[in-house]
Amino acid sequence: MKQRPSDGLSPAKNGQLSYSHLAVTIGTLLTEGASVQYGFHFDALRCTGCEDCVEACCAQHGIPRSLSFRSVESYEGGTWEESEDGATTTMLFTYFLSLSCNECSAPLCVAVCPTGALRKDARTGLVSLDESVCSGCGNCVEECPYGAPKINPDDGRAMKCDACNGSMSSAVSGVGPLVVPSCVEACSEHALEFGDIVRLRALYGSVASVPPLPPVEVAHPNLVLTMAPAMLDSLRWEGGREGLLERRL
Template identity: 35%
Template sequence: MTEQTQYGFYVDTSKCTGCKACHVSCKDRKDLPVGVNWRRVYEYGGGQWATNADGSFEQNVYSYYASIGCNHCNEPVCVKACPTGAMHKRREDGLVHVATELCIGCNSCAKACPYDAPQLDPDRKVMTKCDGCFERLAEGKKPSCVDSCPLRAIDFDTMENLIAKYGDGDGHIAPLPPESITSPNLIIKANKHGQPAAGGQGEILNFAEV
């Protein structure tokens, strides 16, 4: 039996500068409405300043960025939560898509997903999400978020190719949830300040943007 092809993302958080070129190119590709963000760039930071007895200062302040979209998980909880079968995982490439003709806009998938990937289109009243730029893949191209990144901090390919190129990565870091929830197809290279997933000492600093 032939092993199923599975596409996924690689994100190097040691390179990401938070420029949001990936975010903008993704919105532009599908002309997404305000409030619908298939790819989001999280700024995560923490630490504090302290005054020493001699009047000098010490600090351990840090921040880093993480570009996150849909991870086309092996165990997609959005698919399990969908009551109509609209949310589904494609056999040919492992990408998670929405059959909009079946979608009732109930938001069950969005509530289940720990990555905030499914997003409701307020005008059409259907769920939308990152589709892996499947039509670009068919043309031999990378997703728009990958091609737009000036630091080449994002890559997209079959998981077999990504692992051969980058290894298994460093595991999830904050503000991401533990990988055990959905078995995501996402390889992370951790920033040197990376905090433990779901247990970091910092906080998301740009809630208004994500």
């Protein structure tokens, strides 16, 4: 049986994502896993939507806001009910989500990359991009359910978050220190945390999807969410119920 490359996943042939390829990709990652899988924790109770994390990301990588690897988005909605006497009762909710690459355990971007530019490191679980071999096909941009990869308009190649750790493997092997991503350092409310996903889940639970994020089964993100009450409201009323006011991401 052909072995999986030690440094990550093999790319899809010709950029085509077949169901069999994706099944093997997911099965291999979930059973073998990484030596250490890094991920993010986001605390919606603390986030004020200030976007300091976005500014820090842009400053760290020297990129404009349009190419920022992290974004802060709002999700708003609600319902109303009218009683027999004509009185209307409303229930509205809104909350922020701070999102970047979720270092998925079954990254769709890796599965559709025709050149092998995108790979998942078996030692750290981080999804890295080698821009020098990127063809600029845009498959990763189309497939990522979190909008992590971007196309650089200057050279037409993809670019993405590396958790500010281009050499994270050195931290795992004990050669170098663990670098805290700039977005995490910049958050004055401590709404973001980066680390071993096993530890983060032990501390904060395993919730990784709220509207409008896709179900975790899509790519198995290494993300942990601390829920705000508004998120519980959105889960209660999500699903196309009559009266949904607005969805925005």
